[in-house]
Structure formats: C-alpha cells, structure tokens
Amino acid sequence: MLDDLSLRAKSLLASQYEKLLADPCSVVKPSAALTEILIWCEDLEFKPGQWLKANKSYQFDRQYIADINQILVEDKFASIFDNFSKDNHQSAAQRNPNEKQAKIKPTHHFILSAVIAKSILNSVTQELYSVSQINMELDLEKLPLDHFDSLVVIENRDSFNDWYKFSAYAGLANELVVYRGDRYHSTACKTLLKTWREKYKDKAVIYFGDFDLAGLRIAISGGYSHLLLPDSTWLSEHLIKQHYPEEQDKYLARLKLECPQGWRSLLGMMSEKRAGLRQQKMYNTQLTLYKAIF
Known part of the structure; x- marks a missing residue:
C-alpha cells in the first residue's frame, strides 16, 4: 500500500x-x-x-x-x-x-491555565477529589481577557503545577496564569502575549521563571512588563553558581545593551556573581514584582 x-x-x-x-x-x-x-x-x-x-x-x-x-x-x-x-x-x-x-494543531488556540478559584475547586472536590489547583485548557478565542487584571506566564511546568503554592507569596489578585508552553501550548501562549500587549497596555504582563540569563532574555524579547522573583536581598543570598550555565554567556553582551533600566540591577547581580537560581528553589519565600522601566 x-x-x-x-x-x-x-x-x-x-x-x-x-x-x-x-x-x-x-x-x-x-x-x-x-x-x-x-x-x-x-x-x-x-x-x-x-x-x-x-x-x-x-x-x-x-x-x-x-x-x-x-x-x-x-x-x-x-x-x-x-x-x-x-x-x-x-x-x-x-x-x-x-x-x-493540517497546519492548525489541536492545541493551536488553547492555553493551559492554572485555576485556583475556590468556587471552581469546590465543584471539582464535590465531584471527584480534593484539589488545590486545576490546570485547564482554555479556548483563547472565547476567553474574556478583559475580566483579568494581570497576565502571569510561568516558564517551568512543575512550577506551573504548583502555582497555588507560589500565589500566597506573590500578592496578586484576579490574575490569569498560563504555562509558557512546550510544543503543545506555546503557539497559543505567543498569541495571547501579542493580544494582551496590544489591547491591555495598562495591565501587567508578568514573567515568572528561572533567574538566569536565558530567563531574562525571554522576558525582554517577549515584551513583558514585570518579572516575578524573590526579594533582591534574599535572592542575592541564595544564588547558586551551578544555576548559571556557561553556555548562556553568549546572551550577556546583548542583554547589557537591551536590558530595561528596572532590571539592570538583577542582570548585574547575575553577571557579577556568575550565579543564578532556578524557579524550583523559590518556594516558601516572598515574591516581588520588578517593573521593566524602559
């Protein structure tokens, strides 16, 4: 055949x-x-x-x-x-x-969102089992984005799955939290970012990921308005040299040229100490929003 x-x-x-x-x-x-x-x-x-x-x-x-x-x-x-x-x-x-x-894949317009709203969790608990968070595929073409006050994009899937643990330390309210995506959800996330930046210029678009050169590069190229990270003093005291991969050094020169004013101290901390911190080390500590300030 x-x-x-x-x-x-x-x-x-x-x-x-x-x-x-x-x-x-x-x-x-x-x-x-x-x-x-x-x-x-x-x-x-x-x-x-x-x-x-x-x-x-x-x-x-x-x-x-x-x-x-x-x-x-x-x-x-x-x-x-x-x-x-x-x-x-x-x-x-x-x-x-x-x-x-077909070019339009099954997840082409579906974002993966972390839902921690009590009303939704209670319904699932009643029907299935007790949960602290539900990861839902939401249709970007039907989602009422104007209902949300901010957009949070999370880099790593395991940290995304644990957003309910981080949220208590983030101090956000009415936020739309999505996974940045792998080959299944990245297309919709890119579309969401573009739409959000164009329609909601006064609303924060927040990147929550690893504290390293690659993460900073993603935040800058993606046009994010804020980084979500631990307090700078705590961060400086907990940096790990093994979390600063040498292969990321190739990004440093350009980052020094393009880094927004509000993030330059973070870039300086990383490059001077040649150390970083992966997202998985940021549990159980207060998180701070760092505005880009161009």
Whole structure:
C-alpha cells in the first residue's frame, strides 16, 4: 500500500516545481525531506532526478515531480499544491486521508491555565477529589481577557503545577496564569502575549521563571512588563553558581545593551556573581514584582 508523503516533503516538491520553471538548473541540498522523497520513489522503482556535485546537491526533473503529484492524487492523497494552512485535523480529514497535514494543531488556540478559584475547586472536590489547583485548557478565542487584571506566564511546568503554592507569596489578585508552553501550548501562549500587549497596555504582563540569563532574555524579547522573583536581598543570598550555565554567556553582551533600566540591577547581580537560581528553589519565600522601566 502506498504511503503519503509528509507535508515537508510535499512542500519541497511544490517549491522545486515552481523554481525549475524559472531556473532549470535549480537544485536542493540534502535534507530529511529529500531523503523521504527518494525512498518513496525508490519503492515505486523510479528516480525523480539526479545527484550533482558528489551527492552535495540534487536536481529534480520537473516532469517527475508532476508524476509524483499525479500518483498521490490518484491514491486519494492531497496534492503537493494543496494548502492546509487554514485547516485543523477535522477539516483536513474531509479532503485528505492524512489529517495531520493540517497546519492548525489541536492545541493551536488553547492555553493551559492554572485555576485556583475556590468556587471552581469546590465543584471539582464535590465531584471527584480534593484539589488545590486545576490546570485547564482554555479556548483563547472565547476567553474574556478583559475580566483579568494581570497576565502571569510561568516558564517551568512543575512550577506551573504548583502555582497555588507560589500565589500566597506573590500578592496578586484576579490574575490569569498560563504555562509558557512546550510544543503543545506555546503557539497559543505567543498569541495571547501579542493580544494582551496590544489591547491591555495598562495591565501587567508578568514573567515568572528561572533567574538566569536565558530567563531574562525571554522576558525582554517577549515584551513583558514585570518579572516575578524573590526579594533582591534574599535572592542575592541564595544564588547558586551551578544555576548559571556557561553556555548562556553568549546572551550577556546583548542583554547589557537591551536590558530595561528596572532590571539592570538583577542582570548585574547575575553577571557579577556568575550565579543564578532556578524557579524550583523559590518556594516558601516572598515574591516581588520588578517593573521593566524602559
């Protein structure tokens, strides 16, 4: 049974089909997508082009690309020219056996939020078991953001799971708390950040993560207005040299140029002591908001 080609492989073929029309000498470099295409064609006992320059570049035959597309379409797979950028898995499945060609992933507009509201926790406790926090996937397209006074984005998943422990020391109220995300929730979090910065310029957008150069870099590039960290005196006394990875030194020069005035003392503390503090060491201590001040 013939297998479908991945979206990346189809994109490469479609791109080369167009480029070869304008430049018959167009070539591609070795890649996972190219390897996939060549193995697929080998199973059908034909070569779609030829290697040039001692296997350093590959040149497709434009007619063979058209043949590959025809084979796919005849086997009820999507054409290499189909655009799935506005499809989710459900809509893509209506016109292609491989629903994973869809660009809109299941969590594309879902943020993971830490909920500690008593009314919601009580309902869960009554129906299931006693909880101190619920992590809920919330639809960003339906969430009434104007109901919240601040946005808190948490870097590490374990610390996010323990927000109910940190919240008692943070002094915040009516905050929307979300996980910064891995490959599942990061897209929606980025969308949320952009929307919040554009619509709620007077409301805090707070970054709560590791106290290291990478964390500061994320906060600056993300346009956060505040950092949530322990008091500077406590922080200075509890820094750990092993929490200042040497590979992060590459960020230091640029951070010194771009760091907001309100965070310069924190950057100075880190760089002078060559020490940091991971979020997991910040339990059971008072947390402070550090405003960026540009």
